[in-house]
Amino acid sequence: MLMLYGMGLVFLILAMLWGVIAIFQRIDRRMLATEEEKAQRETAASSPPTASIAPELLAAILVALDRYRQEEAGKISTQKRYSPREIEQGQARWVAVGRAYQLRSNIVPRRRNSR
Amino acid sequence: MLMLYGMGLVFLILAMLWGVIAIFQRIDRRMLATEEEKAQRETAASSPPTASIAPELLAAILVALDRYRQEEAGKISTQKRYSPREIEQGQARWVAVGRAYQLRSNIVPRRRNSR
Amino acid sequence: MLMLYGMGLVFLILAMLWGVIAIFQRIDRRMLATEEEKAQRETAASSPPTASIAPELLAAILVALDRYRQEEAGKISTQKRYSPREIEQGQARWVAVGRAYQLRSNIVPRRRNSR
Amino acid sequence: MNLFSTLFTGLDALTWGNVLMIAVGGALIYLAIVKEYEPVLLLPIGAGAILANLPLSPLVGESGLLTILYKAGVGNELFPLLIFVGIGAMTDFGPLLEQPYMLLLGAAGQFGIFGTLFLALLLGFDINEAASIGIIGAIDGPTSIYVSNMLAPHLLGPIAVVAYSYMSLVPIIQPPIMRALITKKERRIHMPYSENPVSRRTRILFPILVTIVVGLLVPMAIPLIGMLMLGNLMKESGVVQRLVGASENEIANVVTLFLGLAIGATMQASVFLKMDTLLILILGIFAFGLDTAAGLLFAKFLRWVVRGPLNPLIGAAGISAFPMAARVVQKVAQEEDFENFLLMHAMGANTAGQIASVVAGGVVLALFAAK
Amino acid sequence: MNLFSTLFTGLDALTWGNVLMIAVGGALIYLAIVKEYEPVLLLPIGAGAILANLPLSPLVGESGLLTILYKAGVGNELFPLLIFVGIGAMTDFGPLLEQPYMLLLGAAGQFGIFGTLFLALLLGFDINEAASIGIIGAIDGPTSIYVSNMLAPHLLGPIAVVAYSYMSLVPIIQPPIMRALITKKERRIHMPYSENPVSRRTRILFPILVTIVVGLLVPMAIPLIGMLMLGNLMKESGVVQRLVGASENEIANVVTLFLGLAIGATMQASVFLKMDTLLILILGIFAFGLDTAAGLLFAKFLRWVVRGPLNPLIGAAGISAFPMAARVVQKVAQEEDFENFLLMHAMGANTAGQIASVVAGGVVLALFAAK
Amino acid sequence: MNLFSTLFTGLDALTWGNVLMIAVGGALIYLAIVKEYEPVLLLPIGAGAILANLPLSPLVGESGLLTILYKAGVGNELFPLLIFVGIGAMTDFGPLLEQPYMLLLGAAGQFGIFGTLFLALLLGFDINEAASIGIIGAIDGPTSIYVSNMLAPHLLGPIAVVAYSYMSLVPIIQPPIMRALITKKERRIHMPYSENPVSRRTRILFPILVTIVVGLLVPMAIPLIGMLMLGNLMKESGVVQRLVGASENEIANVVTLFLGLAIGATMQASVFLKMDTLLILILGIFAFGLDTAAGLLFAKFLRWVVRGPLNPLIGAAGISAFPMAARVVQKVAQEEDFENFLLMHAMGANTAGQIASVVAGGVVLALFAAK
């Protein structure tokens, strides 16, 4: 009995999760379809070149692309996020540029807006 | 008195550890002897070139070799061990190759074992 | 009232910190003055070349220099500090050199101080 | 006198039980180092067992280090849950999201839990002990530790040891069962790659919704599924790399070391050297086998239902034991046809098994913890 | 029966409050991932809120993980103080040491604390609650958590959420106020770079003396200022890189994750879903605005006093919110004159704001904690 | 009134003891930064001393951060033991395994423990205090902290400070003693490199067997030797790099910081500013000298026994103080003969001293802890 209850519950819950994912998939596909339609209208006549590429090469490209995307994703989000090291270095550069400009503005006298 | 007891105990225990290591050494040497015998029979006539090498060079080679061994040891054990990052990347490559093959099997129709 | 007390305290304390820093600054400037005097007497006639450098370049140099200093600071203090990894590696090199020398002293017989 | 009596307090207190347990600890270290069976856990467990069984060891006294570690993270279930955050941060649910029907294979791969539970009851274990032994069939270390520590903490040692040792044996346990139950012809089935797109939105929403759905249905599963999915959410979000790194590395490594030592410390001679431990050893193998068989047979059944190109081998990956089971599937499939690539499908079933294990752990707790 | 009753215990216990709080948790996660508002804190807070509000969640039970984390580091103030060590290790007080008069701008930027406190009293909050809400005006996460947890722990959740959310909004909140209060002409003022040399000796002595001076005057501020300056001392010493690394990375990351989860767990429906939370949301904005205005006006006043080239915009950086406020100043100044570089001056005011926030936190505790 | 009374509570409570202790803390920070004496420990200890001696410091109150850290890891001996895991993971017992007779030099280098103990008894310290002071002669930080915290916790502060400060002074303390006791001729002795092969099996079995042998003979030494050898076992196994990394870095760094702060916090004026502290300062030097002399003389004796090429200088490395003592030996030997390479031999004696220190710590506890 317990076995039945137990396995029944497990199957029930995972089936529900299946349902949840299925709904996601439908939404994804619909959204993608819209995007693809747009894309197709834009790229119109150009045919996909994948057919003529050796599968090993295709695989390599896929991997490289994925890797690149991951790295880019990491980099971008790092830049946007609060990340003191980068900030400090960024600041150092800014400050240095600022210093240089303001040193120059002391060396070469020129019109200032300040009183 | 306490000093005697204390230092006596310390010496006693460390002497016992010496005994333990000595036994190890004997086993090691015996094993190595057997291995060396085998190795000698194999390499027979060739004489060791160490005598003609400058000691600094020899030192450098020893260090480099040791370093290399350490790194190799680290790498191999890492590969064998459960290491999710590597697995994920490994998986990515496998999956990509698999994808490419199975994409091709869709593009170029060929005999399939499946029903 | 509380606002007055509170803000008053905050201003008071920060003003005191200002005083502390001001004292530091005075000491720093005095020390630097002495050092600069010495330096000037040494470098005497040579004029600073900064004026003729483009500010962007100057900025880049400043940043690079700062970076270099940081790294050097890090390295030196690491070397001086108790840092087992470096020690182990350092030891490996020492040991290897020592081994090589002492291997040689076994190969090429020479005068020993030992009994 | 003083010298000798001091010197011999330890030797005096030495029992045969201690000697045997030190040997068991040594054996675990041997498995860890020479056989490389899950070394990051078995080595600390073995070391903990030795350190706890040296007579009069202050490490397991009331304020001993191993006791402190046990109280700090095993007794209160902190450590296995923190490890789950790290596992979640390392898991890619992509293959599962592309083929969600795999979730059923994950469910089937938990059959061994209840089968073993039943058998343990027959062998005379009480209901909580039986459930703890059954959970070995989840084939997931932290789940086994979490559940057994809650239901029958006195069996934690042997259960954890069995769970991790056998997990390393998956490449030896599974293939014979796979070859026996799945015909050569079936093993040759190629599976087309399903080109279901998975958006970033889906990947981010998935861990959140799984937590809510499972949490609402089985509140006892909230800690396990919640921490697993928290790790995955952080990974997929892409905006908290620092926290993901801390979960995967700092937290996971430190906690693994402490968890292993603390579990090893529970392996005291008086608790471990019993017939029960031997039975758990046997029941564990049974759980692994039953899980695998159930997964395979269910996959066969599923293939009969859908009548499509489904290779029943991937059912074996539903047991979890991530990622070894998926690799075993790929290997066995390639034995028959070198150009058959099932790995990605197996990974889907494997991550499904991971989720199903956690759900099953919660179900077991819901059914037995209250009683 | 058993099956269904087991299945529905969670759903049975679900209240509208839970649903709403899960939605709030989801909203925080949305802000963290999509808007990238302080994700390292808001994502764990949101996840903690969801996990704590799933009905019957064992995570917030007496020995639940989130309760353990709360007790281990929030209740006893350990986590915010450890984060301060990391912040100190990351902060460069160089620009401030070159222009110490900036400290007054930092003091002015705390006006919002007391202004908001006053307003909160008028709105009917009791004195400790009002002080806790006022401390949002410190515009510094750990200070807000430390002080509010000491004075009014039941408001910790909303105050932490408001503090971190609005901190991300600084680039939106500040510019309009800056444009309104500072004339175009003033915004164009260039500030010469002050060539005050700062020796290594000064950089090392600074954190020590600040700790002693502030500690002697306001003992309640010792934990906050002491930990901040400990981190800075370790950094400037240059001889304990290992400890600096541990403070900035290992400790900071792990503690941030645990702190966020624990704070999220305090956001129970019964505590969070009150009028008070809404009022705190409004008072928070008020505190940010008042701080900025006070900083700007005080900078204008200072310029009138010294009659030198002082761009009043840098007053806005005195609120702390390091390093965002300084960047906002630079951006607004460059809108008027592309060649105007105020960043370093703003950084001075910004780190002054950091110190002033901590001092103000101590002053608030000294005035109210005893009562 | 309120303003001034608030402002002056701290200054009011200030005593001369506080001022002196803050100065002591400053002096420790000076030694750490300028002299680079063990900065990773002395800087946090100094900072802890300042923070604990600011009047009314909430950090040392009942739920203050420093009190929490003390309870979390010093009172229960967790921190020194965790540091031992890291030390074990960094130590290479290879040179010792090649020349095991070095173990006797390690034993001889512990003579200072018992000599100092005896002297401390004469000076009027009670038996437990005397043993705690004697353990400075182990010349090993964590051992000193572990033993003294168990026998005489009120002396922990000065003992830890003395142990770490003098450890940095080894290059100054040892050479004169070496030159006084060992003749020029002896210092010139070359030692042949012993080509005893050490297999990986031996390297792995060594830490296990040392734990068992020492543990059986001196149960009180199990925590110290067990953790040291656990770290070494993990390192030599080569299969748990993740755990080794965590022990060497994450755990070691975080624990060192917390340990230093907590020890600093024990240095309250009322406890530290006593004649006893001054006596400990003097007895510490005595312990270091006695250790060195005993090691050197025993090495001379050993040379007389074996009548082989044994340079007595390596006896000085038997005191432990790893790896400084070994370097001092090499340096002093090279002063006489630039081509004399004793470093590897000295390293053997040095790691022997490490093991002997731990064994001696256990022996001291076995002899005195029970009473």
Ligand code: NA
């Ligand atoms: Na499973």
Ligand code: NA
């Ligand atoms: Na502020």
Ligand code: NA
């Ligand atoms: Na020693």
